[in-house]
Amino acid sequence: xxxxxxxxxxxxxxxxxxxxYGHEPVWEFHVHGTxxxxxxxxxxxxxxxxxxxxxxxxxxxxxxxxxxxxxxKPPMTQLSDTQALILSAAAQRxxxxxxxxxxxxxxxxxxxxxxxxxxxxxxxxxxADTRKGEPIWRETGDGHGVTLIAxxxxxxxIGIETESTAAExxxxxxxxxxxxxxxxxQATLIxxxxxxxxxxIGEVSAALxxxxxxxxxxxxxxxxxxxxxxxxxxxxxxxxxxxxxRD
Numbered sequence: 001x002x003x004x005x006x007x008x009x010x011x012x013x014x015x016x017x018x019x020x021y022g023h024e025p026v027w028e029f030h031v032h033g034t035x036x037x038x039x040x041x042x043x044x045x046x047x048x049x050x051x052x053x054x055x056x057x058x059x060x061x062x063x064x065x066x067x068x069x070x071x072x073k074p075p076m077t078q079l080s081d082t083q084a085l086i087l088s089a090a091a092q093r094x095x096x097x098x099x100x101x102x103x104x105x106x107x108x109x110x111x112x113x114x115x116x117x118x119x120x121x122x123x124x125x126x127x128a129d130t131r132k133g134e135p136i137w138r139e140t141g142d143g144h145g146v147t148l149i150a151x152x153x154x155x156x157x158i159g160i161e162t163e164s165t166a167a168e169x170x171x172x173x174x175x176x177x178x179x180x181x182x183x184x185x186q187a188t189l190i191x192x193x194x195x196x197x198x199x200x201i202g203e204v205s206a207a208l209x210x211x212x213x214x215x216x217x218x219x220x221x222x223x224x225x226x227x228x229x230x231x232x233x234x235x236x237x238x239x240x241x242x243x244x245x246r247d
Contacts, residue, residue: 002084002158004064005055007033014049014060015040016067027067063091064158079122079157082113087122087158090150095213098123098148099135114148122154126216127233127241129201144235149213185210186222190245193223193231198244219243 005014011033018027029049030040043049046067050057061067079087082105090098101110114137117123128134128147136145185208192199192207201212208215223229223245233243 002079002081003088004029004060004067005050005053007053007055012053012055014053014055016046016064059092063088063160065160083117083122084158086113086117087150087154090123091155091158091160095134095211096150096155097134098150099137117154121151122157123148124151124216124220125149126213129212129240131240144241149216152217186218189215189218190223190229193219193243193245194247195244198242200240200242202240 002016003013004016005012007013013032015030015032016027017030026044027046029043029046031043031049031052032040034041034052041049041052043052046057046060049055050060082102085102086098089102090096101113105113114123118125125137125146126149128136128145130136130145134147137148139145188208189204192204199207201215204210204215205212210218219231224231230246231243232246233241236242
């Protein structure tokens with residue numbers, strides 16, 4: 001079960017739940033905050049739940065399109081309510097930033113949830129762009145810090161399809177030669193990072209027309225994990241954080 005609607009300034013919420021009654025799984029929608037008893041109203045369709053809650057279903061379906069199916073298909077990864085809430089909120093923010101965390105999650109509890117989600121590959125740490133006002137999860141010194149971003153795997157866990165972090169297929173021999181196919185965006189990314197001056201997220205975004213979270217995902221997944229490349233970064237005055245590949 002995970003939260004899909006939370007009305008600001010009221011207690012009305014809609015939770016989605018995939019139930020299996022012995023046949024194929026089906027979606028149920030629990031509407032909270034609309035009855036005197038406090039018990040949720042259980043609806044067989046998202047449309048009915050949204051009508052009761054006074055919610056617009058379109059933003060919900062944009063975030064979780066699989067909820068439009070009559071028959072349920074639970075996310076590939078089993079998530080706790082808290083994990084699903086964090087990922088659902090991140091999916092609606094620019095660059096899929098996973099901060100701020102829910103108000104109920106603080107201190108040691110927050111650190112435990114975050115470390116578990118990072119270990120499962122649902123979220124990842126990335127350099128925070130303070131010029132854009134990105135929230136900081138932890139300080140790294142010299143006025144810098146890292147934020148938390150939902151990964152493609154994390155978004156897929158709540159049914160959201162995203163651009164592949166690998167961007168283009170890689171030949172199976174690539175990990176041995178560490179040479180991607182020429183002419184691909186991945187090859188362009190590697191060339192920019194191998195340049196003597198390296199490249200910033202903004203520079204790569206302008207050249208490839210990729211979103212910042214896609215660039216970070218490509219560096220962490222395709223370049224580091226699949227190709228085994230070593231990527232370093234440092235803050236340069238006038239440019240911000242610059243990434244480079246060191247062979």
